[in-house]
Amino acid sequence: xxxxxxxxxxxQGHSIHKITLTNDNNVAISLLSLGATWHEFLxxxxxxxxxxxLNFSTAHDYLSxxxxxxxxxxxxxxxxxxxxxxxxxxxxxxxxxxxxxTLHGGPSGFNTLIxxxxxxxxxxxxxxxxxxxxxxxxxGFPGDLAATVTYTLDNHxxxxxxxxxxxxxxxLFNPTSHAYFNLSDSKTIxxxxxxxxxxxxxxxxxxxxxTGKLLPVKGTPFDFTTNQQLGDAIQALQxxxxxxxxxxxxxxxxxxxIVKLSDPTSHRSLTISSSRNALVVFTSNSxxxxxxxxxxxxEPYMGIALESQTLPDTPNHPGFGDVxxxxxxxxxxxxxxxxxxx
Ligand code: GLA
Numbered sequence: 001x002x003x004x005x006x007x008x009x010x011x012q013g014h015s016i017h018k019i020t021l022t023n024d025n026n027v028a029i030s031l032l033s034l035g036a037t038w039h040e041f042l043x044x045x046x047x048x049x050x051x052x053x054l055n056f057s058t059a060h061d062y063l064s065x066x067x068x069x070x071x072x073x074x075x076x077x078x079x080x081x082x083x084x085x086x087x088x089x090x091x092x093x094x095x096x097x098x099x100x101x102t103l104h105g106g107p108s109g110f111n112t113l114i115x116x117x118x119x120x121x122x123x124x125x126x127x128x129x130x131x132x133x134x135x136x137x138x139x140g141f142p143g144d145l146a147a148t149v150t151y152t153l154d155n156h157x158x159x160x161x162x163x164x165x166x167x168x169x170x171x172l173f174n175p176t177s178h179a180y181f182n183l184s185d186s187k188t189i190x191x192x193x194x195x196x197x198x199x200x201x202x203x204x205x206x207x208x209x210x211t212g213k214l215l216p217v218k219g220t221p222f223d224f225t226t227n228q229q230l231g232d233a234i235q236a237l238q239x240x241x242x243x244x245x246x247x248x249x250x251x252x253x254x255x256x257x258i259v260k261l262s263d264p265t266s267h268r269s270l271t272i273s274s275s276r277n278a279l280v281v282f283t284s285n286s287x288x289x290x291x292x293x294x295x296x297x298x299e300p301y302m303g304i305a306l307e308s309q310t311l312p313d314t315p316n317h318p319g320f321g322d323v324x325x326x327x328x329x330x331x332x333x334x335x336x337x338x339x340x341x342x
Contacts, residue, residue: 078312143169180303
């Protein structure tokens with residue numbers, strides 16, 4: 001077990017730190033204090049390490065595109081229609097950042113913040129906790145929120161991501177991670193297989209806001225109840241505007257893991273376990289070569305984001321769940337990622 005710290009970059013006069021956690025199997029993750037970002041997931045390949053996350057080499061690159069690469073998302077993942085929702089019988093409006101709507105916590109979401117951190121190490125695991133107090137005036141959501149994001153790497157090659165929130169007023173809390181994975185040795189995820197324990201996905205309007213209607217996956221390219229090759233599924237969506245997946249699956253978390261991504265060529269796989277009721281699947285359909293990734297220029301389908309969360313635009317849809325964080329109550333959400341190369 002090992003922890004290393006380095007300066008990643010300087011942004012607006014602030015040092016951005018990179019912290020690398022390594023376990024006894026030579027698996028490592030690195031995190032950035034900007035956006036509490038998951039920067040690298042390094043897995044051993046013979047005597048070397050391979051990074052299976054999309055990432056950038058500068059703070060500017062992280063912040064200058066709309067794709068939230070690797071970043072922590074909060075207070076609320078996904079879109080809130082017109083930045084407006086009911087809370088305690090009142091209509092609350094929060095700042096918008098995508099047309100009339102609020103995406104991923106709005107213009108001052110978790111991803112835009114520089115977080116404090118401390119680390120912790122035992123024989124079996126190593127972890128880092130990012131913490132930040134976010135005032136109501138800073139991001140425009142009700143209440144001052146004390147938030148933490150903890151990444152723990154253990155010797156079973158599991159990464160456990162834990163979000164906590166506590167506010168002095170009732171507010172919303174629906175955080176997630178926007179890590180994009182590519183397990184393979186090729187530039188795209190088209191050769192990967194995907195399985196999701198979900199039989200329904202959400203209908204969305206032209207602004208990707210849920211209409212409230214659930215659609216069955218059965219008999220459609222959205223059906224990942226058994227392993228499906230992503231290249232085949234994406235091919236079947238070429239007639240759509242999106243030309244790939246940017247979809248919200250309803251999860252019944254009684255079966256774990258909720259999703260398995262695998263690369264049959266390298267035998268690398270990743271499963272995700274979570275008790276949340278939704279998984280957003282985004283296959284980076286709109287990436288272009290203007291994105292200067294560490295692995296080279298961007299291109300469609302180069303990574304897949306698997307965002308475990310509560311169904312978005314939650315308070316505007318009965319039955320989507322409850323993302324209200326009650327005043328003075330600490331709430332914890334956990335997402336567990338299991339890597340394997342067997
Ligand atoms: C989520 C959304 C997408 C897109 C990405 C970030 O995956 O569903 O529409 O906004 O975040 O670019």
